[in-house]
Amino acid sequence: MKMDPPPKVPEAKADSRAQQARSDLFAQISEFMIRHDLDITGTNLSAVGTALSGANAALAKAFAARELSGDPVDQRWINTVIRLDPETGERISELDVLMDKMEYAMMRFAATARAAATETLEQRGALDATIQKISDPGAEVFQVIALSKAMLERIEGIEKAMERSQAESDALRADLAKARIEADIDHLTRLPNRRAFERRLDAATRDAVREGTPLCVAFCDVDHFKAINDTHGHDVGDRVLVAIAGTLNRSANDECFVARHGGEEFAVLLFGFDKETAWRKLDAIRREQARKRMVNRESGKPFGKVTFSGGIAEIAGPDDARTALRRADEALYAAKQQGRNRIVAH
CATH class of the missing domain: 3.30.70.270 (Reverse transcriptase/Diguanylate cyclase domain)
Structure with a gap:
């Protein structure tokens, strides 16, 4: 038996339903915050919104169980739920790994820049020594000398670019080290966070x-x-x-x-x-x-x-x-x- 396809929902009606769902969720969040006398903060709104929307099943279950038990849903309890979120440790670990990778990449770049600078310096020295040994003033030799000097100028330009890159890399590493420290400090109390x-x-x-x-x-x-x-x-x-x-x-x-x-x-x-x-x-x-x-x-x-x-x-x-x-x-x-x-x- 052939089944008829489900009727298509007009796009305008679908948009209207989505808007109504968002409006209903916002109303639920507002009512929940007022009913439990919670401060209107980004952290609280995020936790309540995530729970009421069902985006985090564990959080939604914790909120539902708390209300069913009749225990207060106060700031103390909200802080506890947020603090004991098992995903927090994973997010912190991910950030640490990312910062480690950034620092390692900059260390490798700095090492590459130093190696390239050393190599160009050695090449320039060898080329300069070769030019000094040439004594035949023939036309071809003058061409070789002109070409060699151009190469020397090019090498010097590369050396300067490498020096700038190395300096920028060192500055970035210093900024990263500072960012690591600042990321661990609470800016009001200056205690670790x-x-x-x-x-x-x-x-x-x-x-x-x-x-x-x-x-x-x-x-x-x-x-x-x-x-x-x-x-x-x-x-x-x-x-x-x-x-x-x-x-x-x-x-x-x-x-x-x-x-x-x-x-x-x-x-x-x-x-x-x-x-x-x-x-x-x-x-x-x-x-x-x-x-x-x-x-x-x-x-x-x-x-x-x-x-x-x-x-x-x-x-x-x-x-x-x-x-x-x-x-x-x-x-x-x-x-x-x-x-x-x-x-x-x-």
Whole structure:
């Protein structure tokens, strides 16, 4: 039995449906952001849009399960979902590989330029020596000399071009090295950023397993940060982040790596610390921050102490780093639930 082909949808109607689908998705995103009181940021919009559109099945499933459970879909949870995205590590690795390839290509180009410059220099020297040996002033010899001089000029031009290329290659390599450093730095706090933290976490985990030493990871989150921003403005919020970054950074050394992980959250790696000693160290830093008082520069009025909460987990083995991140995040959430301005170890 011959089947009739499905009716064709007019192009204008198809475009109208696509536009309506985009409009509906935008409305869903807006409603979701407002209903859960989420900040309108590029990161939040991307995460919510990806989940609601179904573009990422795992993310869509996580959002649906969260809403069904009745647990809050707040900024804390959104940050957790984004932070624990397994694709993040792959994207960071891809970027590192690309930068390595760029640097290697420029190194090879610089080596080729130096080799070519050396070769042309040797050829010019040999040709110049040959010209000096010629004593017969015949017409043919003069032609040879003229041709040789032209060749020398051409070689000199090549040498200069090679020198310029080598200088440009060296400058590009220097720029790449600078870009590597800048790519790992948070521009507000000047701490290492999430990209640097992810790479350091992987290396630290391998080292801890190889050497048989303990390793802890912690997340620290500024307490009531949204209220600070809403009440005093984002400039004051930035000052708060810089101040807490400074408090944490004073503890940074060979045993403690501190990074800004995103938003009002910081990540800490504690090398050679078990869970108990890591808790004592981080709690001492928390108490130091809690003793400080900050002032609104515009009004001159103090707005009280600014504190942070923290969660700690110990990395138990080579495959435990990601799970430990989740445990540290759960401990941080528990610290918030217990009243903030405290450190909880999971």
